[in-house]
Each structure stands twice: as structure tokens, then as C-alpha cells.
Amino acid sequence: MIELFSANTPNGKKISIMLEEIAYEYKVTKVDINNGEQFKEQFKKISPFSKIPVIIDHKNNKTIFESGAILIYLAEQSGKFYNEKDKTEINQWLMAQMGYVGPMLGQHHQFHHYNPGKSKFGEERYFKISERIYQELDERLSKSKFLSGDDYTIADIGTFPWIARHEWHDIGLAKYKSLTRWYNEISKREAVIKGFAFMDKNEVIPKP
Ligand SMILES: N[C@@H](CCC(=O)N[C@@H](CS)C(=O)NCC(=O)O)C(=O)O
Known part of the structure; x- marks a missing residue:
């Protein structure tokens, strides 16, 4: 299962769209970036620049930040939308x-x-x-x-x-x-x- 830490922004939507496209099971955890939740110590541990989106792939025990890197990771995992x-x-x-x-x-x-x-x-x-x-x-x-x-x-x-x-x-x-x-x-x-x-x-x- 993928946990998606996100907010309702274009960078956030990239990842929810990708997760829907590859039909992965995921759960969304909202980060309230308008109220500074991204700067909390707990979130900084998984997002060094205090930005959404971030995913945790619980199956592979992997955390990934930066939307481009997340898209590449999910594409490589699923074998979709990133033809060799x-x-x-x-x-x-x-x-x-x-x-x-x-x-x-x-x-x-x-x-x-x-x-x-x-x-x-x-x-x-x-x-x-x-x-x-x-x-x-x-x-x-x-x-x-x-x-x-x-x-x-x-x-x-x-x-x-x-x-x-x-x-x-x-x-x-x-x-x-x-x-x-x-x-x-x-x-x-x-x-x-x-x-x-x-x-x-x-x-x-x-x-x-
Ligand atoms: N290059 C990053 C940019 C992410 C980004 O700018 N996220 C914004 C929301 S769209 C954010 O978390 N802003 C909160 C902040 O900078 O404090 C990515 O593509 O993941």
C-alpha cells in the first residue's frame, strides 16, 4: 500500500493521477501547507525541503520525495507510462x-x-x-x-x-x-x- 502525503495542488495531483492510472491501492494523508504543517519535524523526516508530495511505499519500505522522482519510481514499479x-x-x-x-x-x-x-x-x-x-x-x-x-x-x-x-x-x-x-x-x-x-x-x- 502507498501512503501519499499531499495537498490539493498541481504537484499533488500528479501523483494521485499516476496512482489511479496504475490502479495501486493508496491512502491520502493531507498536509495542510497553508498552515505550516509541512515544517513539522515529523514531516521533515520524510521531506527534507518540507514540500509535498511524498510517498511511502509500505510494501517496499521506501520513502520518496519530489514529484518527478515519485513518478519515475511508480512507473518503474508498475512497468507503465515509461517505455524503455x-x-x-x-x-x-x-x-x-x-x-x-x-x-x-x-x-x-x-x-x-x-x-x-x-x-x-x-x-x-x-x-x-x-x-x-x-x-x-x-x-x-x-x-x-x-x-x-x-x-x-x-x-x-x-x-x-x-x-x-x-x-x-x-x-x-x-x-x-x-x-x-x-x-x-x-x-x-x-x-x-x-x-x-x-x-x-x-x-x-x-x-x-
Ligand atoms: N519540486 C517539488 C516541488 C513541490 C512543491 O513546490 N510543493 C509545494 C506545493 S505544490 C509545497 O509543498 N509548498 C509548501 C512550501 O514550500 O512550504 C516537486 O515537484 O515535488
């Missing part, structure tokens, strides 16, 4: 999500959604970068069915929950035809619908 032949390609798109797409859209959330009016520079900078990310993902997906090729992989699972916050981004997902095609296709997956609502059963994936 496409590994390098998948790693590229997954690492780009971890190092660029997620952190930049995360900053855009901070300036544009949570703290508008506090910093014109921050708002403009991360709006522009986010727009660029939409464009770059759209270009990739105009040439490729999924991010790393013909198959749905952990690179898509890692990226999807970030684009699913598109209403916060105010960029206009529908203008990006290939990104929207990809988004709609993933939105229909039963495991994605279920994993997306892992903390709030009534939560639905926003339409483009």
Missing part, C-alpha cells in the same frame, strides 16, 4: 516540466492569481513566460500526439495538472489548438478524472 525505448525522450519532457513548466507557472500563480497588484514586474514577467510555455507546448504537440511521442507517459501526467490551472493563467487555452487537443484527450481519462478529484470528490477538470 522512449526513456530519454520522456526524461527530457518530464525534466522540462519539473525545472521550467511547473516552477514558472507556479510563479505566475503567485503574482497573477494570489497577489495581483503587488508587483507589476513580477506579474508581467511570469505572464510572458507562461504565455511562452503555452506556445512552446502547443508547438511540440502540433508535431507529436503526446509530449514524448505517440504514447501517453509520465511526462504528460506531470504536465497536465499545471495546464489544468489554465483559468488562473488567463492566457486562453482554447487559442492553442494542439495543446487543447492534448488537454481534452487527457481530461477524458477515467483515472485522470478520479485522480484530479483526490481531495475533493466534487472537483471537476476545468474545460478549455
